[in-house]
Amino acid sequence: MSSNAFAETFKMAIGDAAGGTQWELATKFSEIMKDKTSGKVNIDLFPNGQLGNEQDTVNDAAIGLLDFSVLAINNVTPFSPTVGVLTMPYLIQSADEAKLLTQGPIGKELVDNTVRDAGVRIVGWAYSGFRVLTNSKRPVKTPADLKGMVIRVPRNEIMIASYQAWGVNPTPMAWSETFTALQQGVVDGQDNPYTTVYAMKFNEVQKYVTNIRYIFSLEPLIVSESVFKQQTPEMQKNILEAGQEATAYSFTYLQKTESSIRKDLQEKGMVFVDPDNNEKEWIDAVKADVWPKFYKSIGGQDKFDHVLKALGRE
Incomplete structure (x- = not known):
C-alpha cells in the first residue's frame, strides 16, 4: 500500500480466474472504492492465485x-473454525438463506470471530450458488x-465426509489438476x-448434472485487519460501505446469470x-453421519442449533 497522502494503491488477491463470481465481486468493489474516493484509491487485482494459494493469502493479510x-x-x-458453520451440508437451502446468514447477526458474529482468530476482517461476500x-x-x-x-473433491474434511456418508470414497485433488483428470x-x-x-467448460468433459443443494458456495472478501486499522475513519467507512454494496451486487448477479448459464449448458449437451x-x-445421510462430527469445530451443537433456528428450522 502506498503511503502517498493523495493516492493509495491496494493489492487484492483473487483465487479464481477472471470472469467468475469472485472476479465480479472484486471488480465491483474496486469500482465503488474509486468512485467513493474520487479516484484517489486504486485496487490492483491479481486473479488466478497469482499471489499464492487462497490459504497463503489469509496468512499474508493477517501479517499485513x-x-x-x-x-x-x-x-x-x-x-x-466457527466460520465453518456456513459449509455444513444442507444447512443453507436457498440463496435467500445464504444472504440472511451472511448479512444478518450471525454473519456479524462470524466477522468478529474472524478478526479475533485470524487477523482479517470479512467486508463482503460473493454468492456463487449451490455446488451441483x-x-x-x-x-x-x-x-x-x-x-x-x-468423484473429485477439494481437500476439505466436510465435503469428503459428505461423500463418504453417501457410500463413496472421494478423491481429494488440487483444483489445477481437475479438468485434465476429468478429460482423461x-x-x-x-x-x-x-x-x-460454465467458466471451466466442464461441459466438454462432463455430460450429466445432478441438482443437489448440499453446499452453497460463498466467497468472502477479506481485508487485513492491521491495514484496516491504519486507515482514517473515513476510509474505513468507505471500505465497509463498498463491501456492502459489492455484496448486494454479487447477490443480484447470481440471480440474473445462473438460469441463463444453465440454459446454455443444456444447449451444449x-x-x-x-x-x-x-x-x-x-440429506438424511449427512444429518446422521456428518453434522455430529463437526459440531465441535464450529463452536458446539448449541451454536449450530442457533443457526438453524435463525433459518426457521429446528
Whole structure:
C-alpha cells in the first residue's frame, strides 16, 4: 500500500480466474472504492492465485503483507473454525438463506470471530450458488447411483465426509489438476456451482448434472485487519460501505446469470436430473453421519442449533 497522502494503491488477491463470481465481486468493489474516493484509491487485482494459494493469502493479510483477498470460505475456516458453520451440508437451502446468514447477526458474529482468530476482517461476500454434481458416466438421482464412480473433491474434511456418508470414497485433488483428470477419465465427476462449470467448460468433459443443494458456495472478501486499522475513519467507512454494496451486487448477479448459464449448458449437451424424493436420502445421510462430527469445530451443537433456528428450522 502506498503511503502517498493523495493516492493509495491496494493489492487484492483473487483465487479464481477472471470472469467468475469472485472476479465480479472484486471488480465491483474496486469500482465503488474509486468512485467513493474520487479516484484517489486504486485496487490492483491479481486473479488466478497469482499471489499464492487462497490459504497463503489469509496468512499474508493477517501479517499485513497483503491488503485484500477474495477466496472460498473453506480456506478461511482453518484460521477461524466457527466460520465453518456456513459449509455444513444442507444447512443453507436457498440463496435467500445464504444472504440472511451472511448479512444478518450471525454473519456479524462470524466477522468478529474472524478478526479475533485470524487477523482479517470479512467486508463482503460473493454468492456463487449451490455446488451441483457433474459426471461423465450416467444420470445420478440417488447416492446409490454413485457406486463405482470416482468423484473429485477439494481437500476439505466436510465435503469428503459428505461423500463418504453417501457410500463413496472421494478423491481429494488440487483444483489445477481437475479438468485434465476429468478429460482423461482419472476421475468421473466433481461438484461446483453452475458458474464454475460454465467458466471451466466442464461441459466438454462432463455430460450429466445432478441438482443437489448440499453446499452453497460463498466467497468472502477479506481485508487485513492491521491495514484496516491504519486507515482514517473515513476510509474505513468507505471500505465497509463498498463491501456492502459489492455484496448486494454479487447477490443480484447470481440471480440474473445462473438460469441463463444453465440454459446454455443444456444447449451444449449437458443432461440435467433432479435427485429422487427431494434429496431425502442425501440429506438424511449427512444429518446422521456428518453434522455430529463437526459440531465441535464450529463452536458446539448449541451454536449450530442457533443457526438453524435463525433459518426457521429446528
